[in-house]
Amino acid sequence: MSEQGQRIEVATDQDVVRVRQLVRTLAVAVKLSLVDQTKLVTAASELARNTLVYGGGGSVEVAPVDNGRRKGIRIVFSDQGPGIADLDLAFTDGYTSGGGLGLGLSGARRLVDEFDIVTAVGEGTTITVTKWCR
């Protein structure tokens, strides 16, 4: 993570709104296209809500990244919650354990370019997503 990264503790609904606004600001700064901004902010909203609702709160770190050829935004969502026991099931469209539409994880994965998840039962979940400028 570069030093320009910013971190938000997610403990309430309001924090989810703050995550959306921060991601939007940084996405505009690295000149993501309007559609890509919208996709990334939507994904961030889904995942930050997961962190809050399923992870019992946690943190979100947003940072601009540059791989030499392209710029982008990387977001890391981490919580110390119960973790996810069955990843395949969690990624199934329509599956939900919390009364949502069951599109959070699988939908968010479709909205970003890179999606990485590390989870263990009882130890929490860390999800890293990246969206690159076209």
Add this chain to the structure above:
Amino acid sequence: MERVPVLKIGDILLVSIQIDMEDQVALQLQEDLADRIVATGCHGVIIDISALDIVDSFVGRTLATIAAISKVLDAETVVVGMRPAVAITLVELGLSLPGIRTALNVELGMELLARVRVDHFDDDDEEDAGATGTPAASDS
């Protein structure tokens, strides 16, 4: 907590969402609308989301619930003004807003509501007479 205002115009309740809603605000809107439909006896609800720069699954679900509740209370809901970037994102997200009628802007939304009411009284007509009156995309 902020609240989304609900305006009554004739037989229609108009809601224009101008803020980045917290989940609680969305749920509050859902309650307020149900109350206002009963209190006013309106038969149409227009929700203008042209100021929203994203619609995530939570807001999507709230809109679907509002439409379903209104239906039970004998009111039709039309969501208007969805931005192109938002629509593209929703398609990618896999959210198809089943059961929600949509229109490009408030004016077309009002026309649509008027048409739906006509269909309502004219049962010989086929179900989806108006083009914009088709329920928003079904999953395919």
Add this chain to the structure above:
Amino acid sequence: MTLSADEAARFAALLEEHQESLVTTWTEHVASTLRGRLSHAELQRQNSELRRGFRQALAGSAQDLAGEPAAELRAQLAELSATRARQGFTATETAVSIFSFKDAVLTTIDAASGGDAIALRDYVAFSSFVDEAALFTFDSYVRVREELIADQAEQLLELSTPVVKLWEGVVAVPLVGTLDSARAQVVMERLLQTLVDTGSPYAIIDITGVPAVDTQVAQHVLKTVVAARLMGADCIISGIRPQIAQTIVALGIEFGDIATKASLADALRYVLAKAGQTKQKRREL
């Protein structure tokens, strides 16, 4: 072969001493190769600046074109290449403009020294320096051309996706050419934005000009239709040719309840009929 400091210094002096005749002879050479496509005055100005650049480089003891003393000369050459590339001259014509400097110098040496040996050796050394300079223009030229091509490709992308208003409340996108992912995205965004801007509840996507449809293209078209519906507009796909219809079925692509019409005219008729129905309903009300 690199220039020694002595050779460079002697040549710098020579370029200074005979500047007028050099530039005049050089300009004549270049003018004859470019066959009047650049004005004489323009060439004269360019060549006189280049001569100054060469002299400056040599006076600074440049041994080859890569060194620090030749930095300004390199900038001049790059500028020249870029200008010529944009004016539509070929790479060869551009390089020859530099090569012909040698002819001019040879003519001048001939006249000045009457063929003495040192002058000739100097000339050979200088000659390879000019060759490098000419080759440098070649590289710069190619780079600029590539940039131009990339720019044009982008402009083409913009041009090739017009969204036109066909009727009150009806817009159409005639798609022509291959639809790749990037272009499909541009089309999709443009179409949806036009729906909002014009408040048109109907859109016709005409694919008469699309040579082939694969799963990816079909997916893009389908996504556009679904997105338009989410916004409250209806899409009709027209211009599906027999082969494409066969591909669509063979690939198992589901068009679901999306209206498809054989031609743009059919699609328009269909839309107007639908819109007419709607109007009628409103009158009855």
